Amino acid sequence: MDFKEVILQYVDYKVILDNLPMYFDGLVMTVQLVFISLVIGLCMAVPLAVLRLSKNRWVAWPVWLYTYFFRGTPLLVQLFLIYYGMGQFIDLNASSIGAFFKDAYYCALVAFTLNTAAYTTEIIRGAMKETPRGEIEAAKAYGMSYFQTFYRIILPSAFRRALPAYCNEVVFMLHGSAIAGVVTIMDITGVARVVYSRFYTPFEAFIFAGLLYMMLTFLIVWAFKQLEHRWLAHLRPRS
Amino acid sequence: MKKIMMMVVVFALSATAAAKEWKTVRIGVEGAYPPFSYTTESGEVKGFDIDIANALCQSMKVKCKMVPQDWDGMIPSLLSRKFDAIIASMSITEERKQKVDFTDKYYHTPVRFVRKKGADIAISPEGLKGKVVGVQRSTTSDRYLTDVYGEAVTIKRYSTQDEAYLDMKAGRLDLLLGDIIPLSDGFLKKEGGDNYEFFGPTISDQKWFGEGIGIAIRKQNKDLKDLFNKAIKQIRADGTYDKIQKRYFDFDIYGQ
Structure with missing residues (x-):
């Protein structure tokens, strides 16, 4: 008996094959949740980062508080607050806002979006702050207005600098999304938990979920590599 | 290398398959299924299942250790030897019987x-x-x-x-x-x-x-199953079961 036979004897790969359609649905759910929250989160983060950099304390301070809270607490706690906490204050069957929070999917979407927006705000803020003074002075010298300077100079160069850090945030968000299963959402981890508890095969169920996450992670990292290659070309050593 | 690994596996299997004297029995309990099992504010697990488990252990003259475990992982944990028996209101079903053995029922409700x-x-x-x-x-x-x-x-x-x-x-x-x-x-x-x-x-x-709620045991531990079956009969006969039952219910949950 060689090693392969030993493995096949203990690993029940048929459980995975039989449940592939369910895993596929979970994959779609995970990608959808993470993608939508990342897009909305990024759209929120740019204006928030500008406010966060404002010299006016009353503008900067609330944004600081927001990022401080969402970066200072676990995503799971935020999800519980929104999912179970909302039910305590509003009647989920009476109003349209209740109908929104009744759905576990939207609760997770809100939690994930607020969370990623907080991290992304800080990433972009840092990148904007690092804009070389010379570039801004040059823009002024050309007679660009504040908004022109912002759109033409500060934002593009900040995005470039933020790219590697933002890649990390996307990967973290993907991994963080694994907690969606806790509130009855059938994402990759949710599916794995059903397979695990129905067929009593923890190893098979979770190793396959892990492989799916790994595949997504590689895809993300690869995509960002392409972007960096294109947009950070000026930082590459000449060959 | 392969040979050594195989030997280790074979040895591990044979060692545990051999009958052993049961002095301590570790029992998997849940803790979120009141009134059968619930967790008190101090973190202790209590309830009908736990009382029954203690009574059975007393009757079997062994020491019992309660191991709290989430429901999802009950059977996998039993199989991976985190404990030796599950007393957590688990129904005896054909599906579960493929993985574990069950004692006779200790209660039956719809x-x-x-x-x-x-x-x-x-x-x-x-x-x-x-x-x-x-x-x-x-x-x-x-x-x-x-x-x-x-x-x-x-x-x-x-x-x-x-x-x-x-x-x-x-x-x-x-x-x-x-x-x-x-x-x-x-x-x-x-x-x-x-x-x-x-x-x-x-x-x-x-x-x-299925046939009601039973105690799940690893298939290798036939001796433990027999011990539990004897103990269930005994606490049914000597009134211990009724005494525990009265603490929680005003009717007979054992069923026919």
Whole structure:
């Protein structure tokens, strides 16, 4: 008996094959949740980062508080607050806002979006702050207005600098999304938990979920590599 | 290298398969299924299952160690030897029997639906169409609901019965399906439970709900199974079972 036979004897790969359609649905759910929250989160983060950099304390301070809270607490706690906490204050069957929070999917979407927006705000803020003074002075010298300077100079160069850090945030968000299963959402981890508890095969169920996450992670990292290659070309050593 | 690994595996298997004298029995319990098992504020697990477990151990003259474990991982943990027996209101079903052995039953109660008082629902594939039903994941209720009404209803699966109660109160669920005793004691009789009611017939089809609630043991431990069976008979005969039962219920939950 060689090693392969030993493995096949203990690993029940048929459980995975039989449940592939369910895993596929979970994959779609995970990608959808993470993608939508990342897009909305990024759209929120740019204006928030500008406010966060404002010299006016009353503008900067609330944004600081927001990022401080969402970066200072676990995503799971935020999800519980929104999912179970909302039910305590509003009647989920009476109003349209209740109908929104009744759905576990939207609760997770809100939690994930607020969370990623907080991290992304800080990433972009840092990148904007690092804009070389010379570039801004040059823009002024050309007679660009504040908004022109912002759109033409500060934002593009900040995005470039933020790219590697933002890649990390996307990967973290993907991994963080694994907690969606806790509130009855059938994402990759949710599916794995059903397979695990129905067929009593923890190893098979979770190793396959892990492989799916790994595949997504590689895809993300690869995509960002392409972007960096294109947009950070000026930082590459000449060959 | 391969040979050494194989030898280690074979040795490990044979060593544990050999009969051993049972001095300490580690028992897997749940802790979120009142009144059968619940966790007190100090973190202790208590309830009918735990009292029965202690009585059985006393009768078997062994020391017992309770190991709290989430429901999801009960059988995998038994198989990976985190404990030696499961006393956690587990139904004896054909499916589970493929992985573990069961003792004789130690109680037997049916399951039933719960709805908001006066809600307009009928128990049939048409009447349940589009309704959201909450169950505890990988329980007999989950299996029954999936097989019988899976096409008609949306099933929300929870790790614990308590989480399903929370979502019922929050209004995310139209119905709950579960064992009548935890539903009654853990939900309907608790604060806020008076807006809800049992409805429909009690359900106990043998095909899904098996022969009752038993103690799960690893297949290799036939000796432990015999010990438990003897102990169940003994506490039934000497009145210990009735004494424990009276603490929790005003009727006989052992069934016929």
